[in-house]
Amino acid sequence: MAKRIQFRAHGGPEVLEYVDYQPAEPGPKEVRVTNKAIGLNFIDTYYRSGLYPPPSLPSGVGSEGAGVVEAVGSDVTRFKIGDRVAYGSGPLGAYSDVHVLPEANLVKLPDAISFEQAAGVMLKGLTVQYLLRQTYELKGGETILFHAAAGGVGSLACQWARALGVKLIGTVSSAEKAALAKANGAWATIDYSHENVAQRVLELTDGKKVPVVYDGVGKDTWLTSLDSVAPRGLVVSFGNASGAVDGVNLGILAGKGSLYVTRPTLGTYANNAENLQRMADELFEMIISGKLTVDISQRYPLADAAKAQTELSARRTTGSVVLLP
Numbered sequence: 001m002a003k004r005i006q007f008r009a010h011g012g013p014e015v016l017e018y019v020d021y022q023p024a025e026p027g028p029k030e031v032r033v034t035n036k037a038i039g040l041n042f043i044d045t046y047y048r049s050g051l052y053p054p055p056s057l058p059s060g061v062g063s064e065g066a067g068v069v070e071a072v073g074s075d076v077t078r079f080k081i082g083d084r085v086a087y088g089s090g091p092l093g094a095y096s097d098v099h100v101l102p103e104a105n106l107v108k109l110p111d112a113i114s115f116e117q118a119a120g121v122m123l124k125g126l127t128v129q130y131l132l133r134q135t136y137e138l139k140g141g142e143t144i145l146f147h148a149a150a151g152g153v154g155s156l157a158c159q160w161a162r163a164l165g166v167k168l169i170g171t172v173s174s175a176e177k178a179a180l181a182k183a184n185g186a187w188a189t190i191d192y193s194h195e196n197v198a199q200r201v202l203e204l205t206d207g208k209k210v211p212v213v214y215d216g217v218g219k220d221t222w223l224t225s226l227d228s229v230a231p232r233g234l235v236v237s238f239g240n241a242s243g244a245v246d247g248v249n250l251g252i253l254a255g256k257g258s259l260y261v262t263r264p265t266l267g268t269y270a271n272n273a274e275n276l277q278r279m280a281d282e283l284f285e286m287i288i289s290g291k292l293t294v295d296i297s298q299r300y301p302l303a304d305a306a307k308a309q310t311e312l313s314a315r316r317t318t319g320s321v322v323l324l325p
Contacts, residue, residue: 001020001021001022002020002021002022002023002096002097002098003018003019003020003021003096003097003302003303003325004018004019004021004060004093004095004096004097005017005018005019005060005061005062005095005096005302005305006019006021006058006059006060006061007048007057007058007059007061008057008058009057010048010049010050011048011049012048012049013048013306013307013309013310013313014306015048016048016061016305016306016309018302018303018305021096023096023097023098023099023100024100025071025100026071026072026073026076026100027073027100028073028074028075028076029073029075029076029102029103029104030072030073030076030100030101030102030103031069031071031072031073031076031079031085031100031101031102031103031106032069032070032071032072032098032099032100033065033067033068033069033070033085033087033098033099033100033101033106034067034068034069034070034097034098035065035066035067035094035096035097035098035099035119035325036065036066036067036068036115036116036119036325037065037066037067037115037116037118037119037120037322037323037324037325038062038064038065038094038095038096038119038302038322038323038324038325039062039064039065039088039094039119039120039121039122039123039124039320039321039322039323040062040300040305040308040309040312040320040321040322040323041062041063041064041123041124041152042216042239042240042241042312042313043063043123043239044061044062044063044095044309045309045312045313046240047059047061047092048061048309051240051244054092055091055092059092060091060092060093060094060095060096061092061093061094061095061305062092062093062094062095062096062323063087063088063089063090063091063092063094063123064087064088064089064094064119064122064123065086065087065094065099065119065122066084066085066086066087066109066115066116066118066119066122067084067085067099067115068082068083068084068085069081069082069083069085070098072103073103076103077103078103078106078108078273079103079106079108083108084108084109084110084111084115085106085107085108085109086106086107086109086113086115086118086119086122086280087101087105087106087107087122088122088123088125088126088266088270089105089123089266089267089270090105095302095305095323096302096325097302097325103273104272104273104276105276107122107276107277107280107281108277109284110284110288112284112287112288113284113287113288116294116296116299116322117287117294117296119322120152120294120295120296120319120320120321120322121156121283121287121292121294121320122280122283123266124152124153124156124320125156125283125286125287125292125294126266126269126270126276126279126280126283127153127238127266128153128156128157128160128283129160129279129282129283130264130266130269130270130279131157131214131236131238131264132157132160132161132164132166133282134269135234135236135238135262135264135269136211136212136234136236138161138164138166139164140164140165140166141165141166142166142167142210142211142212143166143167143168143169143187143204143205143210143211144161144166144167144168144169144210144211144212144213144214145168145169145170145171145197145201145210145212145213145214145225145228145229146158146161146168146169146170146171146186146213146214147170147171147213147214147215147216147217147221147225148170148171148172148216148217148241149168149170149171149172149177149181149184149186149189150170150172150173150177150178150180150181150184150318151216151241151315151318152317152318152319152320152321153216153239154170154181154216155180155181155184155295155318155319155320156292156294157214158170158181158184158185158186159184159185159291159292159293160286160291160292161185161186162184162185163185163286163291163292167187167188168185168186168187169186169187169188169189169190169200169201169204169210170186170188170189170190171189171190171191171192171197171221172189172190172191172192173191173192173193173315174191174193175191177189177318178191180318188204192221192224197221197224197228198224198227198228201228208230209228209229209230209233210228210229210230210233211229211230211233211234212229212233212234212235212236213225213228213229213233213234213235213236214236214238215235215236215237215238215239216238216239216241217239217240217241217242218237218239218240218241218242218243218244218245219240219242219243219244219245219246220242220243221242222237222245225237226252226253226256226259227256229256229257229259230257231256231257231258231259232257232258232259232260233257233259233260234259234260234261234262235259235260235261235262236262236264237261237262237263238263238264238265248261294319294320295318295319295320296319296320296321296322297317297318297319297320297321298311298317298321298322299321299322299323299324300321300322300323300324301323301324302323302324302325304323305323308321308323
């Protein structure tokens with residue numbers, strides 16, 4: 001019998017339960033993985049709260065982890081028992097000792113990358129890969145705005161932008177987080193607790209604003225993002241840390257300069273095994289080369305997942321947080 005975290009009803013961290021469960025046998029194209037480390041992400045709280053309804057209740061939690069293959073389905077060709085693997089997308093249930101998922105959702109994990117590094121970087125790192133390399137392909141020399149620059153995704157974005165020769169302006173909530181973003185490679189920071197973000201962007205860019213804004217915060221920063229992007233620029237709204245953006249008036253895009261907006265997801269970019277492995281290989285190479293450092297700032301036992309989510313939601317974490325079975 002294995003252990004997992006689940007919830008029977010939507011709500012706060014208190015609905016999370018640590019229970020016994022029987023892992024399923026893998027289907028023909030599925031792989032069963034013994035988790036060595038599990039990633040903690042904001043999207044996990046969206047499913048728990050009901051913002052993103054899970055397929056059914058009770059539901060498992062989490063979509064990111066790394067471990068060792070312990071069983072494979074009859075039609076699996078890319079993996080064998082004993083392989084080191086990592087994953088950054090569903091199905092839900094990564095908060096567990098053992099997880100069964102489709103072969104297409106797994107990537108091969110190089111020996112040079114630890115299980116904790118992989119669990120702490122897959123979802124966030126693949127997100128930064130598609131944001132900076134695909135949604136708006138940065139060439140170097142651009143000045144961009146990235147919200148929540150000291151968070152898990154933001155910390156990686158600062159490093160990756162620096163490696164590309166991009167000037168990243170990062171928004172933060174404190175002097176400590178500003179220092180962290182700067183240490184990770186941010187060109188400049190704006191403390192939104194007492195600075196006007198759009199006004200500071202205008203000053204930092206000599207009145208030009210930025211060609212692209214990356215916004216994983218959502219509701220609280222939506223208008224700020226629109227006010228910070230240059231005419232015909234792009235707002236990339238990729239997360240809802242403060243709540244979902246709703247009631248969008250397309251006329252605002254016209255009034256603020258024929259703006260573009262996109263709401264991308266990792267699943268649309270890593271939409272098959274080949275694309276997923278290619279994106280992961282680029283991410284792993286950035287880590288192996290030393291251009292990207294995975295900061296595992298906190299580790300919690302799997303049983304303490306509710307406490308870990310509470311800290312994450314209160315923005316008392318930086319970098320990556322992992323759960324250990």
